[in-house]
Amino acid sequence: MQLDGKNAVVYGAVGSMGSAVSRAFAAAGARVFLAGRTAATLDALADEIRAAGGRAETAVVDATVKESVDAHAAAVVERAGSLDVSFNAVAYDALQDVPLVDMSVEDFVAPVVAATTTHFLTATAAARHMVAQGSGAIVMLSSSAAREWRHRMGGFSVACASVETLVRTLAGEVGRHGVRVVGLRPNFTPETAGASDDDLPMLVTDTLLGRLPRLSEVAGTAVHLASDAAGATTGVVVDLSCGAIV
Template identity: 35%
Template structure:
């Protein structure tokens, strides 16, 4: 289905999966509103979209702040009249062993990966209910299905995303709103560059030597597939892995 006339909000759009998803949705005709904390990157992305013939708007926002997340959705509605797609993509992956006790990093992952999904979702539900339509897409991870050493807290946050997605889907069954959770395996993004733990850094480097990671565009294509279905179809869950990934 064409997405022409649809308005899509993408969080964490300044890089990686969010960046690629914005471009992919715009290529299908959607007006994309790219959000994140790094305004310069959002502006550069919007320029790319426009140069490619698409329509883009920017909104600088920290989705871990409930007030900012709510204001962002309200402003999008004021500017564009509706929100048809919300892609909750903002996330961080700070791997380490639990025994190291990097509690600040645990809090950061919980804030971004869980609250950063809850706050925009809560804000957009009344908008989509009033429209009688819409799709919420949440980005989880295969880590949610098989936790590994050094990834316990990250896996827990991504499992929470999957659980929340199913709960929201059931809550909104009769409101014309679809909910999809995309579950990617290893993706070549900047997330791994934020890891401070040396052991975890080495583990990621070893993985990259042994298999070809997904590209952000691969996950973006999955998002386009999910939101482009007829209104009778809800793509509830979509897993996408590198072909050589075992877990």
């Protein structure tokens, strides 16, 4: 299995994207450490993963608080011996469908602050341990909004672009220590809203494939990027927009 023997932390593990990646990591052989704010939902996902034959452990972690993130990363290393994969799927609110000229500065910067804070804290916490052990993969989650202009995304576009910049800059700092940093840039995944491609014609029209990405495709790509098979890949953002971004 692609991630056999690896210890993977997933932040925001119970959301649509986080849970899909958590299941995929576990199915690929990783021991998955599920991190989030609500113990009950984390435990339910862990039970599901274990029932399917995977390994999962849970912890309540606030990914916006340095002490919480650092303590959890250290606990994973102490318990499992290493921290091999870090994936951040923490959600954050963003005001959209409002013209920038009509938006308050508070609404504009809110998603930028939220995204950069949680990705910075989780990625650097993982990087410190990975540099010490000489290996590891940090996977960050962006969105096609980072490169779009057609839709009113407010500060969400800038937030995603900031995450992609963090991918490049952190990769440049830790690469010579055996640590890889990569990003995922999916388009909107219909399953996250209980919708289908037919419900989102404006987004589908913008794609070359005539459809939107599936959660399974995003999760499968995350598994590959976290695995040794992607050992030559770092400092890049993999586009999963079905051709909305070329």
